[in-house]
Amino acid sequence: xxxxxxxxxxxxxxxxxxxxxxxxxxxxxxxxxxxxxxxxxxxxxxxxxxxxxxxxxxxxxxxxxxxxxxxxxxxxxxxxxxxxxxxxxxxxxxxxxxxxxxxxxxxxxxxxxxxxxxxxxxxxxxxxxxxxxxxxxxxxxxxxxxxxxxxxxxxxxxxxxxxxxxxxxxxxxxxxxxxxxxxxxxxxxxxxxxxxxxxxxxxxxxxxxxxxxxxxxxxxxxxxxxxxxxxxxxxxxxxxxxxxxxxxxxxxxxxxxxxxxxxxxxxxxxxxxxxxxxxxxxxxxxxxxxxxxxxxxxxxxxxxxxxxxxxxxxxxxxxxxxxxxxxxxxxxxxxxxxxxxxxxxxxxxxxxxxxxxxxxxxxxxxxxxxxxxxxxxxxxxxxxxxxxxxxxxxx
Amino acid sequence: xxxxxxxxxxxxxxxxxxxxxxxxxxxxxxxxxxxxxxxxxxxxxxxxxxxxxxxxxxxxxxxxxxxxxxxxxxxxxxxxxxxxxxxxxxxxxxxxxxxxxxxxxxxxxxxxxxxxxxxxxxxxxxxxxxxxxxxxxxxxxxxxxxxxxxxxxxxxxxxxxxxxxxxxxxxxxxxxx
Numbered sequence: 001x002x003x004x005x006x007x008x009x010x011x012x013x014x015x016x017x018x019x020x021x022x023x024x025x026x027x028x029x030x031x032x033x034x035x036x037x038x039x040x041x042x043x044x045x046x047x048x049x050x051x052x053x054x055x056x057x058x059x060x061x062x063x064x065x066x067x068x069x070x071x072x073x074x075x076x077x078x079x080x081x082x083x084x085x086x087x088x089x090x091x092x093x094x095x096x097x098x099x100x101x102x103x104x105x106x107x108x109x110x111x112x113x114x115x116x117x118x119x120x121x122x123x124x125x126x127x128x129x130x131x132x133x134x135x136x137x138x139x140x141x142x143x144x145x146x147x148x149x150x151x152x153x154x155x156x157x158x159x160x161x162x163x164x165x166x167x168x169x170x171x172x173x174x175x176x177x178x179x180x181x182x183x184x185x186x187x188x189x190x191x192x193x194x195x196x197x198x199x200x201x202x203x204x205x206x207x208x209x210x211x212x213x214x215x216x217x218x219x220x221x222x223x224x225x226x227x228x229x230x231x232x233x234x235x236x237x238x239x240x241x242x243x244x245x246x247x248x249x250x251x252x253x254x255x256x257x258x259x260x261x262x263x264x265x266x267x268x269x270x271x272x273x274x275x276x277x278x279x280x281x282x283x284x285x286x287x288x289x290x291x292x293x294x295x296x297x298x299x300x301x302x303x304x305x306x307x308x309x310x311x312x313x314x315x316x317x318x319x320x321x322x323x324x325x326x327x328x329x330x331x332x333x334x335x336x337x338x339x340x341x342x343x344x345x346x347x348x349x350x351x352x353x354x355x356x357x358x359x360x361x362x363x364x365x366x367x368x369x370x371x372x373x374x375x376x377x378x379x380x381x382x383x384x385x386x387x388x389x390x391x392x393x394x395x
Numbered sequence: 396x397x398x399x400x401x402x403x404x405x406x407x408x409x410x411x412x413x414x415x416x417x418x419x420x421x422x423x424x425x426x427x428x429x430x431x432x433x434x435x436x437x438x439x440x441x442x443x444x445x446x447x448x449x450x451x452x453x454x455x456x457x458x459x460x461x462x463x464x465x466x467x468x469x470x471x472x473x474x475x476x477x478x479x480x481x482x483x484x485x486x487x488x489x490x491x492x493x494x495x496x497x498x499x500x501x502x503x504x505x506x507x508x509x510x511x512x513x514x515x516x517x518x519x520x521x522x523x524x525x526x527x528x529x530x531x532x533x534x535x536x537x538x539x540x541x542x543x544x545x546x547x548x549x550x551x552x553x554x555x556x557x558x559x560x561x562x563x564x565x566x567x568x569x570x571x572x
């Protein structure tokens with residue numbers, strides 16, 4: 001059976017985009033005349049682009065993981081995973097655009113290490129110049145994005161081919177390529193978060209940072225997958241997925257919330273314990289000016305899933321999962337936002353019309369891309385070798 | 396009083412499952428199934444109640460958390476205020492972060508050990524206890540279903556035996572215990 005984008009979904013997407021644009025314009029007016037307006041636009045654009053790109057990338061990573069481990073249960077929701085990861089090319093487009101603007105404006109006070117004047121007066125940045133310079137930054141960015149795109153394109157192509165010809169040859173190809181992708185991703189997921197996010201707080205560093213952003217990325221990706229699976233099931237397109245699939249996806253959401261909290265806490269506690277000036281500065285600014293945002297975000301991302309998703313029944317109940325899923329997603333957006341905005345704008349960062357408008361606008365595009373990809377291929381892969389196992393999945 | 400027990404042996408868990416379904420549909424209660432590994436989906440067929448181990452695990456965890464908190468508070472704050480490089484500095488709450496890892500580890504330790512020991516006691520498989528499986532082959536590759544006529548007063552013993560014989564058994568044994 002094929003999915004078709006319903007009229008209602010189209011209206012919602014149009015509404016999201018319209019409200020997003022309206023809010024963004026309102027936001028622009030409310031910040032009119034401020035000297036950091038341009039930086040503010042870039043910051044909210046960067047954080048939101050990163051957020052959605054990370055969700056798509058997290059879903060793609062999960063797909064590669066499923067291929068590499070030859071997992072069976074996911075086969076029936078494979079197209080959902082693929083569709084969420086199909087935002088990758090669009091995410092790449094937005095990111096490249098924003099990086100380009102930032103580079104052309106010498107960092108725009110976001111990547112201060114791009115500004116030659118700042119670097120000239122800053123010995124710490126000078127020490128990092130061999131790694132953090134415009135050319136090497138772009139080489140790395142292109143390598144990451146290029147690798148992701150090539151792998152994504154090939155996986156999608158093979159997946160559609162499998163529908164037609166079947167057999168196990170493509171399956172073993174996916175198996176090998178999936179393992180290869182994981183090797184790249186293991187390195188790139190860390191380094192990309194240093195390049196794109198950690199370098200905003202250019203004096204500061206944390207060896208845990210890559211895993212921290214990765215945990216957040218994976219957690220939000222799994223939550224998005226649950227929400228789409230529930231949406232499709234509710235509308236009768238994925239009747240074949242049963243409670244066990246939903247339960248498994250819910251478990252991922254639940255467990256990864258813990259992984260994220262564990263990373264957050266490990267990073268925080270070690271720095272708090274050692275109390276070294278150049279390290280605590282990262283937290284000082286966040287606690288002094290954004291106590292509510294920073295700890296509120298931790299509270300949302302840890303206690304909500306822990307308390308409300310703990311029981312088996314909650315992970316099988318569509319309503320509970322949807323509500324918690326949306327809360328977690330907001331929490332992780334706040335996380336990405338605080339990483340980018342507080343690092344670059346300091347105490348002047350604030351969430352207003354502009355930020356929410358950008359979020360809604362991108363969300364509209366994100367959903368549009370995913371639903372259209374869902375509609376472009378049979379909703380359940382036809383010749384996946386593990387399809388039968390997946391249809392009988394029971395835990 | 397000696398009680399009659401019927402042991403029906405199978406060599407495939409799927410055949411046993413089908414047999415159990417047939418017996419249960421005729422209103423016969425199955426006392427126990429012995430198997431070398433957990434049989435998927437047998438619980439609802441023979442009417443095993445959901446385990447309460449999770450509740451116990453929570454209680455053990457809570458005990459662990461309380462003990463860890465009390466212990467650390469007494470050792471580090473109350474009895475002899477410790478100060479290693481400025482932390483902790485005489486207040487439990489302000490230095491909660493330093494105590495989180497130990498609280499976590501001790502909670503897990505107590506929950507896991509408590510759960511394991513409870514499990515062994517509930518199954519009567521503590522070291523040194525006598526095994527109550529009827530046939531040592533059920534720890535290898537055979538499956539045994541245990542039926543007690545005394546629990547099925549509505550059906551005669553002969554009827555049970557006749558039904559069981561139809562379910563693809565490889566051995567049938569009757570014992571008095």
